[in-house]
Amino acid sequence: MVKSREGRLLSLQTDRELVLGLIEACHEAIVIHADDLCELDRAIGDGDHGTNMRRGCEAVYLDRERLCSLPLPQAIETIGMTLVMSVGGASGPLYGTLLIEIGRRLGTRENEADFATILGEAVDAVARRGRAHAGDKTLLDVLYPVQTEMVRQSALINIAKRAEVSAQLTADMKAMRGRASFLGDRSIGHVDPGASSCALLTTAICRYLREYRPA
Amino acid sequence: MKGKTANVGIVIVSHSPLVAKGTADMVRQMVGDSVPLSWCGGNPEGGLGTNAAGILAAIEAAWSDHGVAVFVDLGGAETNSEMAIEMLGEPRSGMVAICNSPLVEGAVIAAAEAAGGASLAKVVATAQELSPS
Numbered sequence: 001m002v003k004s005r006e007g008r009l010l011s012l013q014t015d016r017e018l019v020l021g022l023i024e025a026c027h028e029a030i031v032i033h034a035d036d037l038c039e040l041d042r043a044i045g046d047g048d049h050g051t052n053m054r055r056g057c058e059a060v061y062l063d064r065e066r067l068c069s070l071p072l073p074q075a076i077e078t079i080g081m082t083l084v085m086s087v088g089g090a091s092g093p094l095y096g097t098l099l100i101e102i103g104r105r106l107g108t109r110e111n112e113a114d115f116a117t118i119l120g121e122a123v124d125a126v127a128r129r130g131r132a133h134a135g136d137k138t139l140l141d142v143l144y145p146v147q148t149e150m151v152r153q154s155a156l157i158n159i160a161k162r163a164e165v166s167a168q169l170t171a172d173m174k175a176m177r178g179r180a181s182f183l184g185d186r187s188i189g190h191v192d193p194g195a196s197s198c199a200l201l202t203t204a205i206c207r208y209l210r211e212y213r214p215a
Numbered sequence: 216m217k218g219k220t221a222n223v224g225i226v227i228v229s230h231s232p233l234v235a236k237g238t239a240d241m242v243r244q245m246v247g248d249s250v251p252l253s254w255c256g257g258n259p260e261g262g263l264g265t266n267a268a269g270i271l272a273a274i275e276a277a278w279s280d281h282g283v284a285v286f287v288d289l290g291g292a293e294t295n296s297e298m299a300i301e302m303l304g305e306p307r308s309g310m311v312a313i314c315n316s317p318l319v320e321g322a323v324i325a326a327a328e329a330a331g332g333a334s335l336a337k338v339v340a341t342a343q344e345l346s347p348s
Contacts, residue, residue: 046230048264055260084298085268088258090291092267093298129294178290 014214019075020068021208027061029204030054030197037200040193044180049193052089059086077103090178091194094126094139101125116150123147136176137187139194142166146202160206167191167199223329223338224251224277226285227322228270228292230263232256238286238319245323246330253277265291270299274311282310282335284342286322310335316342 030037030053037050060067060082067075080099084092101122109118123143132138145166149159168191175187178194225242229235235256242252253276258264274283285300287293293313300311312335314321321342328341 046263048258048262052258052264055258084295086259088260088262088264088266090265090294092265093294096298129297 015070015072015075016068018212018214019070019072020064021212022205023060023064023067023079025204025208026201027057029200030057033197033200037193037197040191040196043190044175044183044187045193046179048089049091049197052087052091053197056083056087056092056095059083071107073103073107075103076106079103090130091139091197094130094194097129098122098126098143116147116153119143119147119150130177132177135173137170137173137180137192137195138175138177139192139198141170141173141192142195142198142202146198156206156210160203163199163202163206167195170195220249220251220279221281222250222279222332223281223325223335224253224274224279224283225322225326225329226252226270226273226277226283227254227256227318228265228273228285228296229254229256229288229318230265230292231288232261234288234318238322241319242322242326246326249330250326251277251279251283252326265295267295267298267302270296271302274299274303278307280310282312282338284325284329284335284338285311285313286316286318286325286342287313288318312339314339314342316345320345 034050034054037053038047041047041049060079063082067078070078076099080096080103083099084096086092102118105118105121123140126143127133127140130138132140134140134144142163145162146159149162170192171189174185175181175183180187180192227235227238229238233256235254239252239254253273255266255269255273257266259266259268277283285296287296296313300308303311314325324345325338325342328338
């Protein structure tokens with residue numbers, strides 16, 4: 001994905017910087033907004049989404065030196081497994097599945113242009129894991145639009161904007177999965193916490209990549 | 216008792232350690248040591264939540280070569296249990312089933328069935344009869 005024109009040796013150096021940068025950007029975004037995510041979750045769930053995501057991101061952050069020594073595909077897969085093991089809620093397996101599937105697929109494909117396809121397949125795996133569909137008021141309602149923007153090869157800033165708008169749009173949806181679904185119509189009017197964390201992470205990743213210049 | 220028993224194992228998974236342990240106590244009262252039994256409750260820090268690594272360890276602890284039935288409370292427990300089962304890898308992952316049944320009633324009835332030497336399919340079916348489909 002980040003192969004430089006100078007060849008694979010240099011690209012491993014690039015992977016190191018990229019993985020470290022992405023870990024730090026995502027960790028910062030979640031730590032700063034953990035309380036906001038808990039507040040969203042208190043309205044329609046069990047109130048621990050921010051705490052859970054922070055626990056997962058802290059576990060990844062603490063392991064960052066080892067992770068950034070791995071090639072990008074393995075780093076992404078390992079981060080996914082770390083989230084599964086540390087988050088402590090359904091979002092662990094959901095975000096974990098996303099990253100594990102992306103990492104495994106990245107490792108077997110050469111072409112950078114495949115990333116939108118890889119993301120699409122990984123998002124489908126998340127949907128199967130959660131037995132959820134678009135419009136169910138979940139993180140999928142951010143992941144699918146983000147994937148659509150990637151297929152269109154949209155600019156990073158537009159991908160981030162689409163993620164943020166998509167998260168806000170979950171307020172109009174009635175929750176069909178997870179604890180928020182127990183509230184039925186009363187879930188309408190609240191932004192989904194999972195969609196919100198997904199938009200925060202997407203924005204953090206896009207912002208980092210805009211500033212990132214491979215050596 | 217790892218793998219040695221002829222009876223199906225039972226695993227209890229709850230968001231609450233107290234619920235998980237309490238349910239396991241009720242199962243134990245019913246069937247004694249005749250069924251491999253383990254539980255996992257709470258998140259990795261011990262608070263309310265779920266824990267894929269802990270569920271994986273519980274499945275290992277209750278392992279039976281005749282299969283393991285897993286009982287879960289709310290959604291996250293089910294999602295994390297599915298993840299833990301996948302992490303077991305083939306072919307063992309195919310010998311573990313999550314029961315769609317009430318946690319306490321399902322686990323106790325399933326354990327009674329398992330104590331009689333029933334197959335995993337029969338144990339799961341008996342527990343799931345409790346759920347309106």
